[in-house]
Amino acid sequence: MPSLRARIAKSPIDPYLLTLLGTVAIALALPARGRSLAAVDTGVQGAVAGLFFLYGARLSPAAIWAGLTHWRLQGLVFASSFLLFPLVGLAVGALAGPHLPADLVLGLMYLCALPSTVQSSIAFTSIARGNVPAALCAASLSNMAGVVVTPLIASLMFRSGAGFSASSLGEIAAQIVAPFVVGQLARPWIGAWLLRHQAITAAFDRGSILLIVYAAFSAGAAAGVWTALSAVDLIAVAILDLLALGLVIAATTLASRALRFSRADEIAVVFCGSKKSMASGIPMANILFHGHAVALIVLPLMIFHQAQLFVCATLARRYAGRARDADAADAALAYPAPVPLATRDAL
Secondary structure (H helix, E strand, O other), X not given: OOOHHHHHHHOOOOHHHHHHXXXXXXXXXXXXXXXXXXXXXXXXXXXXXXHHHHHHHHOOHHHHHHHOOOHHHHHHHHHHHHHHHHHHHHHHHXXXXXXXXXXXXXXXXXXXXXXXXXXXHHHHHHHOOOOHHHHHHHHHHHHHHHHHHHHHHHHHHOOOOOOOOOOHHHHHHHHHHHHHHXXXXXXXXXXXXXXXXXXXXXXXXXXXXXXHHHHHHHHHHHHOHHHHOOHHHHHHHHXXXXXXXXXXXXXXXXXXXXXXXXHHHHHHHHHHHOOOOHHHHHHHHHHHOOOOOHHHHHHHHHHHHHHHHHHHHHHHHHHHHHHHHHHHHHHHHHOOOXXXXXXXXXX
16 A cells, blocks of 8 residues: 555645545435434544544654754744644634634634644655654654643633633543553553554544544534535635645745754754644544534634645645755766767867
């Protein structure tokens, strides 16, 4: 099976998004109701706990602390994920508030509080010929911190009470933090096994997300929330997602150059600092937004997920092209072409 890096290199379209869209279609056509909905909700709670247990078991604390020696790079990525992005989210929320349904606005703001991705951040950094070890550390640190930081940022962003309750922190602790900590404690015994069976853990990751998406959109269909959503709303969300992504990419690029980072470090900052994790975001939303249209809240995140793949795939290829050109120029200087014999005779 081709790796994520190979698939991204060939096409910016994420096949998993097609699976997600198929799951959404099934949920809209055949929503769970009554006892079946209760069973799905129970399954979702177990899936969320399992996801974060596996995250804890797979992330190496030693690798994270080793990467912290490059504190300026790590600090810039952290600031982009948990400071710059939330500020952009507040601005986007203020801009969209009068024009979009309230839960869509919440979703636009919520995605800006999420941590970075791990897998695609590393894959894009590798394709662009950037600092892969630094990207691994930055993305992993962002995900570890996001377990706690994202709910705290959300509580500040939604302090007006629109969509977020501070009482949700108890559920976060029970369903996310506790399994994550248990996973970290279990890592010495199961970490190597998980590395050898990545296909199994990847299937669980993606299967759990599909179950959570089905539950969210099924509940939305049963409640009739989609009648308030129009094509214009979807287009507006896509434009705002792209606007937020473009602003952060530009800001991280300029900041990296102002701090005189190497090209490899700049690439790691840009790709880690501009990503948002759908794998973490959808399970958290399911806990944080009880009583709200979770399907509408995670919709901006699902659109952002595809947007970041398109944009970052294009950007990674441009970075890689520049690196190849630089290598060719260096090779030409180091090994100049031999002077043809006829030219030497003329000389």
